[in-house]
Amino acid sequence: EVLLVESGGGLVQPGGSLRLSCAASGFTFSSYAMSWVRQAPGKGLEWVSTLSGSGVTTYYTESVKGRFTISRDNSKNTLSLQMNSLRAEDTAIYYCAKLGPASSSHYFDYWGQGTLVTVSS
Amino acid sequence: EIVLTQSPATLSLSPGERATLSCRASQSVSYHLVWYQQKAGQAPRLLMYDASNRATGIPARFSGSGSGTDFTLTISSLEPEDFAVYYCQQRSSWRWTFGQGTKVEIQ
Numbered sequence: 001e002v003l004l005v006e007s008g009g010g011l012v013q014p015g016g017s018l019r020l021s022c023a024a025s026g027f028t029f030s031s032y033a034m035s036w037v038r039q040a041p042g043k044g045l046e047w048v049s050t051l052s053g054s055g056v057t058t059y060y061t062e063s064v065k066g067r068f069t070i071s072r073d074n075s076k077n078t079l080s081l082q083m084n085s086l087r088a089e090d091t092a093i094y095y096c097a098k099l100g101p102a103s104s105s106h107y108f109d110y111w112g113q114g115t116l117v118t119v120s121s
Numbered sequence: 122e123i124v125l126t127q128s129p130a131t132l133s134l135s136p137g138e139r140a141t142l143s144c145r146a147s148q149s150v151s152y153h154l155v156w157y158q159q160k161a162g163q164a165p166r167l168l169m170y171d172a173s174n175r176a177t178g179i180p181a182r183f184s185g186s187g188s189g190t191d192f193t194l195t196i197s198s199l200e201p202e203d204f205a206v207y208y209c210q211q212r213s214s215w216r217w218t219f220g221q222g223t224k225v226e227i228q
Binding site: 035037044045046047050059061095100104105106107108109110111112113114 | 153155157159163164165166167170171176208210211212215216217218219220221222
């Protein structure tokens with residue numbers, strides 16, 4: 001059974017930093033690209049970042065480029081998101097999501113339960 | 122960036138009725154359109170991929186169709202557990218975008 005468990009969310013002041021983690025199990029972690037998707041309170045889904053299975057190739061949505069860094073440790077089956085210079089508009093539930101196989105890496109087939117990040121003074 | 126527009130924003134129906142949800146892309150996404158279901162307080166769940174393929178464990182009352190820019194998700198007969206928000210999604214040039222969602226609520 002695929003399981004994704006996020007942690008690290010919390011309350012942070014504007015301009016602050018936070019590091020999210022996602023512990024993965026139930027599949028060969030290094031074989032799949034992984035992503036972060038967020039959802040602001042009462043709003044829709046927004047893709048944030050994706051990292052290839054090897055950890056070499058990264059993709060970011062424009063609004064977080066230069067502020068967020070996605071990384072992974074394939075020896076520990078862990079995905080991370082380092083968030084710096086946080087803004088009020090980054091307030092959201094952050095979901096860790098697994099992408100489909102390489103031939104179908106356009107969809108997210110498994111999601112964690114999410115971790116809430118609140119940016120407020 | 123490809124923009125996905127979902128309609129209607131809200132669909133008010135009764136259990137047993139047929140639900141038809143639409144997703145329109147600002148440019149062609151071929152057949153690579155995905156649907157998710159999100160219930161209140163829960164993470165999204167993959168429903169359909171490549172427009173018409175049901176994900177593992179998804180009941181046959183869910184079906185998808187379309188290609189290019191116009192796509193439809195149909196729920197043939199609504200069950201109580203189907204009342205939720207539905208999102209469409211695509212990937213283009215290594216950017217993933219979602220529609221704004223359609224809420225299917227109990228009338």
